[in-house]
Amino acid sequence: MIQTQTQTQTQTQIPIQTQAPASAVSAPLLSVRDLAVHFPVSSGGGRTATVKAVDGVSFELARGRTLAIVGESGSGKTTTALSVLRLSEPTAGAIHFDGQDLTALRGEPLRRMRRRLQLVFQDPYSSLNPRQRAGDIVRAPLDLMDIGPAAGRAARVAEMFELVGLRQDQQALYPHQFSGGQRQRLNVARALASGPDLIVCDEPVSALDIAIRAQILNLLRRIQRERGQSFLFISHDMAVVEHICDDIAVMYLGKIIERASRRAFFTRPLHPYSVALMSAVPTVRGGREAATRRVRLSGDPPSPVDPPPGCRFAGRCPAARPACSASEPPLREVAPGHGVACHFVELRDGALVAPL
Template sequence: MSQLIPFPNMPAPVTPPPPVLLSVTDLKVHFPSAGGRVVRAVDGVSFELRRGTTLAVVGESGSGKTTTALAVMRLAPITEGGIRLGTTELSLVNGENLRRARSRLQMVFQDPYSSLNPRQRVGEAVRAPLDLMKIGTPAERAARVDELFHAVGLRPEQQHLFPHQFSGGQRQRINIARALATNPELVVCDEPVSALDIAIRAQILNLLARLQRELGLTYLFISHDMAVVEHICDEIAVMYLGQIVERAPRRTFFAQPLHPYSVALMSAVPTVRGGRARAAQRIRLVGDPPSPLDPPPGCRFAGRCPVAEPACGQPQQLREVQPGHWVACHKVTLQAGRPVPPLALPDAA
């Protein structure tokens, strides 16, 4: 059979991006505090997550990234905004409808030990979501648990053991198996490797990546570790004091972060190049983040920003400076159509 030869200069076919699975619009999570004051834990966060991809949300402790994840799971109260999973408005469903929707999204928590009942055999823990949602017959549930243990690299006979009889990495594998029990479309991972030894982290990250390829999973990945994020994410969103200050594809972001806060985070990432000379150039932020009880009216990073100016006291909106790359900093300029950050990363050479 002859082979079809394309015409000269014929453009390559364009592969459409995967459809959006999760859409978060102007999400706000505010908690009441003493004296009638309000803690603005999440204050106007918007993003989209496409099916089969991973969005990493990063930032310091207290930035609101975990509260965002809990709100997506409907485990934190939503003050304002919308959360849509496919065609389902998660922010509006309650009761039985919410219980049914939970089979489509599951969560892997930070601490693999406290996430498990120490008095419950791990096989029962993995089967629990199937029992609660009445999925399948007892025989089908048992077969599903066997399948899940195999998928995460554990032996089926280990189902009869208790959590204390496993290592930290094995316990996190059990938590991942439990999260996958209902065949979810979205898995929210809240610092899933931060409590593990560094040698085990790569194993769990590789496991998550393999399961994503094989099962078409979509991950919302919460982390403060930029090296971990670079390994697993397709897109990254940087949060500071309840707001997203930068969002970009992984390669674009790690090639050139634009927001001064993102640059400061990246300057703290250890590198094999540069050694002590680069460490000495690390951008050290002065002071603590403002209180979420009384955030500043303009850029919330301005009080710690090395390049802040009076205009930073005005509200900063996310703007797209190149395709897919959004930043909330008016000091990011364009030169020859390319964005230029107001603060440069230390030279790693």
């Protein structure tokens, strides 16, 4: 569900360092086209239903940039990310990574590709083996994927500890001997050890307190600036997303309903759902005034087993009209680089006009 005003007001005060994004080349590092991920589930009486967790998603990620995918719980953002990593099998669609079709890879070719695709998990503790020392945790990907000569792996681990701001003597410690922020630094070090081109960050700071969130986000931005790292960042926290992403895609019930650059989106969100998300993030100045303009949504998202016809947001949209339930709006580009799936966003007299 959309965050409450009280939760988000604190989050907007995170002191994040912002840097200019790395230059992108013309060919995207990651290209996803018409991705669908459907899961069969039992509906009782021996019948089977299908959960349409992701249902026709397309996006691109340029090298050296961060794409944030945001939305409520159940929107399909994490399933999309897991499909990119081939940890959740796509039902349909294509995933091209650096020109290679990931959906066609099996066995050893897929195993070799995994060194270029890594994941930072949400929980900085349960994602670490409590019986392994920190140095062995960071070294594990190198040993499992046979990366580099065995004699040089200790030096690679030391390099990763220095990169994420951990002391060399901490290699001998166990996860429980680290703070939450240090454990997440350890997760980042492990993800970077194999030299990946893309790191998927699944809610990497949601389990941390405010001050530690800022440290981890600053660390990720520094790594991107220094190493040209690409990130796919999954989050529901718009305050965090505003500071970490270069581009943003908003998901609702398995579909992307708005896609734009950070500047364009946070200057003027166009889809009514995006406006509702943004209205739940009051500014530090004028917070009371912003609260009076809050777009409050009623009800819960429809079931992904049986999504409604037309626009999937129509049943909760304060600007819905009969046409919304009659036909599904396509994701169309209404301004350079800014796409939105809404019938009633249009360009009028040179200016974009949105329903909210």
